[in-house]
Every structure is written in C-alpha cells, then in structure tokens.
Amino acid sequence: MKLQHFLLLCFLALTASKAYTQEYSVKGKIIDSLGTPIEGAHVHTSQRFTLSQADGSYHLSNVLAGAHHLRVSYMGYRTIDTLIKLSKDRTLNFQLQPDTSTLGEVLIQSSSIEQTTISREVVNQEYLQKEFTGSLAKSLEKLPGLNAMEIGAGTSKPIIRGLGLNRVAVAENGIKQEGQQWGADHGLELDGLAIENLEILKGVGAIEYGSDAIGGVIKVNNTKPPSANGLSGHVTTLGKSVNNTIGSSLNLNYKGDRFFYKLKLTGMEYGDYSLPTDTISYLNFKMPIHEEQLKNTAGKELDMYAQVGYRGEKVESLVSVSNVYQKSGFFPGAHGIPSIDRVRSDGDERDIDYPYQRVNHFKVINNNKIYFDNDYLEVLLGYQKNKRQEWSLFHTHYANQQPPAVDPNLELNFELDTYDAQAKYTKKFSKSHITTLGVQAKWQENSIGGFNFLLPQYTSNNFAAFATHEFKYSNKLLYSLGMRYDKNSISIGEHYDPTLYDYLIGAGQSVEEASAYAERSPDVDKDFGSFNVMAGVRYEFNPQWTLNANAGTNFRIPTAIELGANGIHHGSFRHEQGDVNLDPEKGWVADAKLSYAKKSFSWAVNPYAYYFSNYIYLKPSGNFSVLPHSGQLFKYTQSEALLSGIEMEVEKTFFSKLRTLAIAEYLYNKQITSDSSKNYPLPFTPANNLFLEAGYTLFKENKTFQGVEVYANARLAMEQDEIAQGEKITPGYELFGAGLSGSVHIQNIEARFNLQVTNLFNTKYFNHTSFYRRLEIPEMGRNIQLNLTIPFGNRS
Incomplete structure (x- = not known):
C-alpha cells in the first residue's frame, strides 16, 4: 500500500505541475496605420522573442500561463507595451502608429525604434543604392546639414554642420570606425553599397560614442536579418562617365528559422577624372591639364563582407567580418616639387602610377543581445586592422639620405590595430522610465614605416562609462x-632623425638648433579625463507639430597627429607640426528642431550652436619650415570658438505626382581671441547653400513601370569669403542636374534604376571643403551615371 500511495502522490504532483506550468501560444498580425503588413517587427515577452513575417504574422509558442508584458516595436513606429493574461491560446493583432518625428518619404526614411529627443535622419539601403556616387559621404549630401570633403573622385569625408575630420564619428554595428585620425586625406574605409540602413545623429552623439562625436555620429546598421526565409539578394551595377567608372556589388542572403547568413562583394574601377578646365595653379605655378583629365587619379576598390547571425527567443548574436581594399593615385603635380613634366599624359587614363595610396581595412564585429523580463543586455566586441601606405618613387630632400634596403619607394606606412569591448544594459522600470548603463574599453597601437616621416608610433587606451535615462x-x-x-591615455614614441641633423649642420645651423629639429617626436605620455552631461526634451504639440531640443557639454581628445606630427605631409601639401601640450577640446552645444508633417507636406527648421573653450585647428605660423621643399610651417593650436547655424527643409507633393523639395543651410563660426582683428573663421567651413529638387511621377497605375519619377535639381552655393588663415576665397556657383528613377517589372523580374546627370552644364566651380581646393583644382565636370539594382530570390 505504501508503494501505491507513493505512486499516487507522484501522479498527483506531476498533474499539478503540468497544470501549474500550462503553456499557451500567442499569435496574430502586425500592420501599420494604412493596414499594410509590417515585416521584421520585434515581438517579445520575458520568455519568448520573434519577428513578424512578410505578411505581418507572428507566433510565440510555449508561453507559460499567467500575466506577461508583451512588447511590439519597429523602427519608425511607436512601441506598444501591454499586459496580457494567458489561460488559453490567444490571437492578438496590433496596429502600429508612425513616429511623427520622421520626415520625408523620399529622402528620410523611418527615424527610430522609439521616440527620441535627438535630432537625426535615417536613410535606407534603397536610397543609398540610388544616390551612391562612388563614396559614402558624397552620397549623403542631399540631407540637411551634411557636406562632403572630397579627396579625389572615389574618396570623401563627411562634414556635419561644418564639423568634420575627427569631429564626426562613424560607427558600424555599434563599433566606431578607426583610421580618420591619420589626417585629412584619409577617407572612410567602408563599402557604401553594402550598407543596409544608415542613421545620422546630430549634436549630442558624444554621450554614447565619446570622443570624435562632437559634430555628430553616422551609424551604419547592418544587423537586420533577411526579410524572408530562403535565398534572396540583389545585384547592383554602377557606371559613371566622368571617370569611366565600372562597378558591381553582389548581396547574397540566406535565412532559416533561427540562423541567417549574408555575403556581400563589391568591385569598382575608375580612370582619371575629367575637369572643366585645361590649367590649374599650384603654389603660383601654372600647370596644364592635358585633355582636361587630372592625371593619375584613377583607382580601384575591392570589398568583402560576410555575416552569420542567430536570433533565438531570448538571445541574438551576430558576427560580421569585412575587408575593404582601395588603391588610388595622387595627382603628381601636387605631390612633392611642382613639375610640368610629371603631369604630361602617359596615354593610359586607367593606370595607377607613382605616387599612389593603398588602403586595407580588416574588421571583425560581434554583436550580442540578451533579453530579460523588462530589460536587456548588449555586448559588443570588435577588432580592426587599418593598413595605409603612400608610395612614391624614392626622392631625397637631403643630399645624404639613402633609399631603404626594403621597399625603397614606400614613403609612408601606418598600421593601426584597435580592440574594442562594450557592454550596455537597458532596464525598463515602467512605461515611463527607461535607464541605460554602459561601459566601453578600447586599446590601440600604431606602427610606422617608410622613408619619410609624418606621424610617430603610438599606443593609446580609453575607458568610459555612461548612463542615460528617459522619462x-x-x-x-x-x-x-x-x-x-x-x-x-596615449604614449607617443620618440623619433630622432640623424639624416635631418646632418643636413641642418651642413646648412649652417648650430648644434643645439639642429638637435632640436632632428628630434621629430619626443617621448610623450599623456593622460586625459573628461566628464560630460546632456539633457533633452521632446514635445508633441499635436500629431503634426513636434519639438526636439537638446543641450549639453561635449569633448574631443587630441589625436596622435595633433599631438605628435612633425613632417612634410605631401597629401595635405604642407609641413604639419603637432603640439604635445594640447588639451582636450571642450565646449557646449544647444540644438532645437521644430517639425511639421501632415499628409503630403512636411517642414522642419533646426537651429544649433556650439561653443568651444579650446578648439584645435591647424594654423599657418607665418614662418618657413627648416625642412627642404616644405614651404610654410603649419602648427596645431587651440582657441576659443563659436559655431552656429540653421537648417531648413520643406517638402510638398502636389496632385500625388509632383514632389518638391527645398533644403537650406546657413553656417556662421569664428575663433574668439583677445584681438578681435584675429577672430578668423574656422577652416573647412561649407558655404551657405540651397538645394532644390522637383520630381514628377509617371505611370501611376502601370504594372510594368512602377514608381518611375523624372526629376531635376539645383544646388546654389554662396561665395565663401569667411575663411580661415591660409584658405582662399571660394566663389559661389550654381549646379544643375536631372534624372530618371524607378523600377521595371517584367514577369518575375524586377529592376530598379536611377539614371542621373550631375553638373549638367559642365560648370567650372570650386568646393570650399574639397581637399584639392588649395591647388585651384576645380570639381569634376559633367557626369552621366547609371545605377541598376536587380533583386532575386524569395522576398515575400
């Protein structure tokens, strides 16, 4: 009997346990305000997680009985957070409402996962493919407050509100892109055709992204899984007439129930680019431009990107591996001593001769996300290896200098290893309170080589902690x-140049002076610390009117080149000298954005102001360098500075077919010194400008041609006479362009296209932020460009 009683008790316990742990399912559909299914929406409880499918359906299985917080979120829509009670299987449908802070269906796509106080813009992959011009920064110039510092035909650096170089952080999947700290002529080493979603934060990015984010942050997001199970992808091809570019990109995806995979390959080759002139002036030296082509500006690029991801019910993990390789020529008339012989045509517009640059950027990023009840933990790990080389036929500036035994034509070699580790914990205490705590650590080591000297070797490390709260x-x-x-902390290695010492002694300098100049870089160990705060508010007056406002402090740690550079920078055409006594940039920023959106009309105005107590910039010293063939000496220095401006955007669609767009940008900045006569503007300040575009939709109800639009645009730039020391006044200009874009559907084949003409009238003009402005080299001439994208595979 005792055995029977025991078995009976076990049976009752198992039955009770089964009843207590009864599991149910939750399913339904997620649609937008127009009833269109939303694919990829996040649906999760404390126990389970899933994504909505192409038809909007979702399914959570094996959810325990009882009360649960159910959360539904999707980029650009307001998050739904509700309490459900399960005592049986449930079918719950949700309709997400758009976040009214988003603007512009054409240029600016969905803005955020949730409401935010930050001023920002977001563009998707389709926009990037359509507007891609060969470099990422140049492709974004239609957005408010965005400009590009061009470095030839295939490379550019972003400028946000007049702040560029190391004042704009670029992050991919949460890891900040490294390499820009080497100098102004080092572009972004990213594959612009492999980007899935790009977000631009303006004004207060430094709280989460730290140094280099004073002007803002460009966030590249390549974490979204493919839209449908199975094999999918697209092929993009690109052709440009201005430098005979030929490029192609393959994006291949596969998605299973939990795992997904991506492979992206991009190849591009281009020749010398055309100019609307036959003569330029460099250092008051007239140089011919044969056949109106800038010699040795050809280049090529080969990029690879691979990714594997896992999305479970409570865990997401993603590993991304990428490699970007670029090789491009330097215009020989601007590298070294001016010479007409060096710029004569060699008959081959596609060869890459000396001098040239070679860049290779290898990167591994691991993103992890763990969901709990009302909180989640993100862990990011990253490794980057940047290798940049400048090659030039060995030339000596000193009579006693001998070529290196190995790689005698390698002028400069930089190799930067960067290790990143980040953890971020987000806790939702209620519908009203969300707190995020984060820690970050980064370690870098830079080695140097080559027969020339510009930047010393160094190591640096950074530790940071931050906290944000939303109410x-x-x-x-x-x-x-x-x-x-x-x-x-940064540690800069000593570099002594005995060849320079011997040259200076032979030139009649004293032993003391020759020794001082021969010490190109002293042994330096510096520590920096900075505490910063930010506050913001977002107020929605009604569904149409929204105000975002932010204010806070900002900072930027001096880079190694600002602290320790001391040499001829052929890429920048001058002798640059750092200052080991520089302090971190510090200042204040205030930003406000008022926006209106209703049906076919949207409008936004965004004034801002920055104050710096010690802005770092490169200043002409007024003295000639003791280094031979180097010209004037430029020194990194600091000054109080004020930068302000306003961005305006208006977009209106008439009759559901005629789209009009206007974007205006005004900037003002000054150095602040004790002598008001020396309050010069800051360098590389974009000219005040206005961009106008009008597009008319064709074939509104046509099944073969869909979304076809013919458009025309114009950019009007004012004369830039507010210039820094050492800069030239840049005349104003008017540029015009036109294009045709849309998609063609023939049976099961779709092709998206964009045919555009820029600089329609082959206007000769100068861009004040162009890297070649100092050489009186105008911008590229008329360009006809065709971008064609063909999707394939399962997309439904």
Whole structure:
C-alpha cells in the first residue's frame, strides 16, 4: 500500500505541475496605420522573442500561463507595451502608429525604434543604392546639414554642420570606425553599397560614442536579418562617365528559422577624372591639364563582407567580418616639387602610377543581445586592422639620405590595430522610465614605416562609462538625461632623425638648433579625463507639430597627429607640426528642431550652436619650415570658438505626382581671441547653400513601370569669403542636374534604376571643403551615371 500511495502522490504532483506550468501560444498580425503588413517587427515577452513575417504574422509558442508584458516595436513606429493574461491560446493583432518625428518619404526614411529627443535622419539601403556616387559621404549630401570633403573622385569625408575630420564619428554595428585620425586625406574605409540602413545623429552623439562625436555620429546598421526565409539578394551595377567608372556589388542572403547568413562583394574601377578646365595653379605655378583629365587619379576598390547571425527567443548574436581594399593615385603635380613634366599624359587614363595610396581595412564585429523580463543586455566586441601606405618613387630632400634596403619607394606606412569591448544594459522600470548603463574599453597601437616621416608610433587606451535615462511624462512629452566619463591615455614614441641633423649642420645651423629639429617626436605620455552631461526634451504639440531640443557639454581628445606630427605631409601639401601640450577640446552645444508633417507636406527648421573653450585647428605660423621643399610651417593650436547655424527643409507633393523639395543651410563660426582683428573663421567651413529638387511621377497605375519619377535639381552655393588663415576665397556657383528613377517589372523580374546627370552644364566651380581646393583644382565636370539594382530570390 505504501508503494501505491507513493505512486499516487507522484501522479498527483506531476498533474499539478503540468497544470501549474500550462503553456499557451500567442499569435496574430502586425500592420501599420494604412493596414499594410509590417515585416521584421520585434515581438517579445520575458520568455519568448520573434519577428513578424512578410505578411505581418507572428507566433510565440510555449508561453507559460499567467500575466506577461508583451512588447511590439519597429523602427519608425511607436512601441506598444501591454499586459496580457494567458489561460488559453490567444490571437492578438496590433496596429502600429508612425513616429511623427520622421520626415520625408523620399529622402528620410523611418527615424527610430522609439521616440527620441535627438535630432537625426535615417536613410535606407534603397536610397543609398540610388544616390551612391562612388563614396559614402558624397552620397549623403542631399540631407540637411551634411557636406562632403572630397579627396579625389572615389574618396570623401563627411562634414556635419561644418564639423568634420575627427569631429564626426562613424560607427558600424555599434563599433566606431578607426583610421580618420591619420589626417585629412584619409577617407572612410567602408563599402557604401553594402550598407543596409544608415542613421545620422546630430549634436549630442558624444554621450554614447565619446570622443570624435562632437559634430555628430553616422551609424551604419547592418544587423537586420533577411526579410524572408530562403535565398534572396540583389545585384547592383554602377557606371559613371566622368571617370569611366565600372562597378558591381553582389548581396547574397540566406535565412532559416533561427540562423541567417549574408555575403556581400563589391568591385569598382575608375580612370582619371575629367575637369572643366585645361590649367590649374599650384603654389603660383601654372600647370596644364592635358585633355582636361587630372592625371593619375584613377583607382580601384575591392570589398568583402560576410555575416552569420542567430536570433533565438531570448538571445541574438551576430558576427560580421569585412575587408575593404582601395588603391588610388595622387595627382603628381601636387605631390612633392611642382613639375610640368610629371603631369604630361602617359596615354593610359586607367593606370595607377607613382605616387599612389593603398588602403586595407580588416574588421571583425560581434554583436550580442540578451533579453530579460523588462530589460536587456548588449555586448559588443570588435577588432580592426587599418593598413595605409603612400608610395612614391624614392626622392631625397637631403643630399645624404639613402633609399631603404626594403621597399625603397614606400614613403609612408601606418598600421593601426584597435580592440574594442562594450557592454550596455537597458532596464525598463515602467512605461515611463527607461535607464541605460554602459561601459566601453578600447586599446590601440600604431606602427610606422617608410622613408619619410609624418606621424610617430603610438599606443593609446580609453575607458568610459555612461548612463542615460528617459522619462516619458505623457504620450506628448519625453525627457532625456545622459552623462559620461572618459579616461584616456596615449604614449607617443620618440623619433630622432640623424639624416635631418646632418643636413641642418651642413646648412649652417648650430648644434643645439639642429638637435632640436632632428628630434621629430619626443617621448610623450599623456593622460586625459573628461566628464560630460546632456539633457533633452521632446514635445508633441499635436500629431503634426513636434519639438526636439537638446543641450549639453561635449569633448574631443587630441589625436596622435595633433599631438605628435612633425613632417612634410605631401597629401595635405604642407609641413604639419603637432603640439604635445594640447588639451582636450571642450565646449557646449544647444540644438532645437521644430517639425511639421501632415499628409503630403512636411517642414522642419533646426537651429544649433556650439561653443568651444579650446578648439584645435591647424594654423599657418607665418614662418618657413627648416625642412627642404616644405614651404610654410603649419602648427596645431587651440582657441576659443563659436559655431552656429540653421537648417531648413520643406517638402510638398502636389496632385500625388509632383514632389518638391527645398533644403537650406546657413553656417556662421569664428575663433574668439583677445584681438578681435584675429577672430578668423574656422577652416573647412561649407558655404551657405540651397538645394532644390522637383520630381514628377509617371505611370501611376502601370504594372510594368512602377514608381518611375523624372526629376531635376539645383544646388546654389554662396561665395565663401569667411575663411580661415591660409584658405582662399571660394566663389559661389550654381549646379544643375536631372534624372530618371524607378523600377521595371517584367514577369518575375524586377529592376530598379536611377539614371542621373550631375553638373549638367559642365560648370567650372570650386568646393570650399574639397581637399584639392588649395591647388585651384576645380570639381569634376559633367557626369552621366547609371545605377541598376536587380533583386532575386524569395522576398515575400
């Protein structure tokens, strides 16, 4: 009997346990305000996680009985957070409402996962493919406040609100892109055709992204899984007439129930680019431009990107591996001593001769996300290896200099290894309060080589901690607060140049002076610390009117080139000298954005102001360098500075067919010194400008041609006479362009195209932020470009 009683008790316990742990399912559909299914929406409870499918359907299985918080979120829509009770299987459908802070269906796509106080813009992959011009920064110039510092035909650096170089951080999947700290002529080493989604934060990016984010952050997001199970992808081809570019990109995806895979390959080759002139002036030296082509500006690029991802019910993990290789020529008339013989045509517009640059950027990023009940943990790990070389036929500036035994034509060699580790914990205490805590650590080592000297070897490390809190007072009012502390150390190696010492002694310099100049870089160990805060508010007056405002402090740690450079930088055409006594840039920023959106009309105005107590910039010294063939000496220095401006955007669609767009940008900045006569503007300030575009939709109801639009645009730039020391006044200009874009559907084949003409009238003009402005080299001439994208595979 005892055995029977025991078995009976076990049976009752198992039955009770089974009843207590009863599991149910939750399913349904997610649609937008127009009833269109939303694919890829996040649906999760504390126990389970899933994504909605192409038809909007979702399914959570094996959810325990009882009460659960169910959260539904999708980029560009307001998050739904509700309490459900399960005592049986449930079918729950959700309709997401758009976040009214988003603007512009043509240029600016969905803005955020949730409401935010930050001023930002987001563009998707389709826009990037359509507008791609050969470099990422140049492809974004239609967006408010965005400009590009061009470095030839295939490379450019982004400028946000007049702040560029190391004041704009670029991050891929949360890891900040390294390499820009080497100098102004080092572009972004990213495959622009492999980007899936790009977000631009303006004004207060430094709280989460730290140094280099004063002007803002360009966030590249390549973490989204393919839209449908099975094999899918697309092929993009590109052709340009201005430098005979030929390029192609393959994006291949495969998605299973939990795992997904991506492979992206891009290849591009281009020749010398055309100019609307036959003569330029460099250092008051007239140089012919044969056949109106800038010699040795050809280049090529080969990029690879691979990714494997896992999305479980409570865990997401992603590993991305990429490699970007670029090789491009330097215009020989601007590298070294001016010479007409060096710029004569060699009859081959596609060869890459000396001098040239070679860049290779290898990167591994691991993203992890773990979901809990009302919180989640993100862990990011990253490794980058940047290798940049400048090659030039060995030339000596000193009579006693001998070529290196190995790679005698390698002028400069930089190799930068960067290790990143980040952890970020987000806790949702209620519908009104969300807190994020984060820690970041980074270690870098830079080695050098080559027969020339510009930048010393160095190591640096950074540790940071930050916290942000959002308080949603109501559906209309949102507050945010953030703070961050950084601790940075940099160690710069000593570099003594005995060849320079012998040259100076032979030139009659004293032993003391020759020794001082021959010490190109002293042995330096510096520590920096900085504490910063930010506060913001977002108020929705009604569904049409929204105000975003932010204010806070900002900072930037001096780079190794600002601290320790001391040599002829042929790429920048001058002798640059750093200052080991520079302090971190510090200042204040205030930003406000008022926006209106209703049906076919949207409008936004965004004033801003930055104050710096010690802005770092390169200043002409007024003295000639003791280094031979180097011209004037430029020194990195600091000054108080004020930068302000306003961005305006208006977009209106008439009769559902005629789209009009206007974007205006005004900037003002000054150095602030004790002598008001020396309050010069800051360098590389874009000219005030206006961009206008009008597009008319054709074939509105046609099944073969869909979304076809013919458009025309114009960019009007004012004369830039507010210039820094050493800069030239840049005349104003008017540029015109036109294009035809859309998609063609023939049976099961779709092809998206964009045919455009820029600089329609082959106008000769100068861009004040162009890298070649100092050489009186105008911008590229008329360009006819065709971008064609063909999707394939399962996309439904």
